[in-house]
Amino acid sequence: DIQMTQSPSSLSASVGDRVTITCRASQDINNYLVWIQQKPGKAPKSLIYDASSLQSGVPSRFSGSGSGTQFTLTITNLQPEDFATYFCQQYHNYPLTFGGGTKLEIK
């Protein structure tokens, strides 16, 4: 199975900040990666697919990059509604696997 490792596991930031979350795959997954946001008690929401393509309706302050084994999610100009937990998921091989999550909290 492909292991997905996210870092950091938690992060504190302020409104207006720029933050970066990293996801590392245990083997080459090309660009078959999605970034997902989840707020407490709510359903997940897909933000970015194919590592860098923005899902329809997602604000442009979210961006993704990377290929192979190293990926990043960057959020610029943090807004209050962005404080949530973020997961990466690979869809290169079965079983599809998720990173452990990064909890983004308000400083």
Place this chain on the structure above:
Amino acid sequence: EVQLLESGGGLVQPGRSLRLSCAASGFTFSYSAMSWVRQAPGKGLEWVAGISGSGGATYYADSVKGRFIVSRDNSKNTAYLQMNSLRVEDSAVYYCAKNSKLAARAPVDYWGLGTLVTVSS
């Protein structure tokens, strides 16, 4: 507007069965693979199963292989997850998710609200 509505969750004893349903609307159902993803209380996301748009291909996590069956009825715009021989560790919120392409190995673009399954004696 894409909508995915799960149902069928509840409290069940270990060893028993439960069938989850996912009613879809707002898109051409047969054009999209579907996935089931679960989340145990306070834990991360775990992919459970996937099914292609035609229903001809199915895939399972090792943790549920041989116990769960994913299926779909394209005439009813509904996906299903038949869960047999349930274990305490299967307790979780189960999300139905739409994949962006016919093949199950495709990114999820929409998620349902989830249904809670609790396995306990």
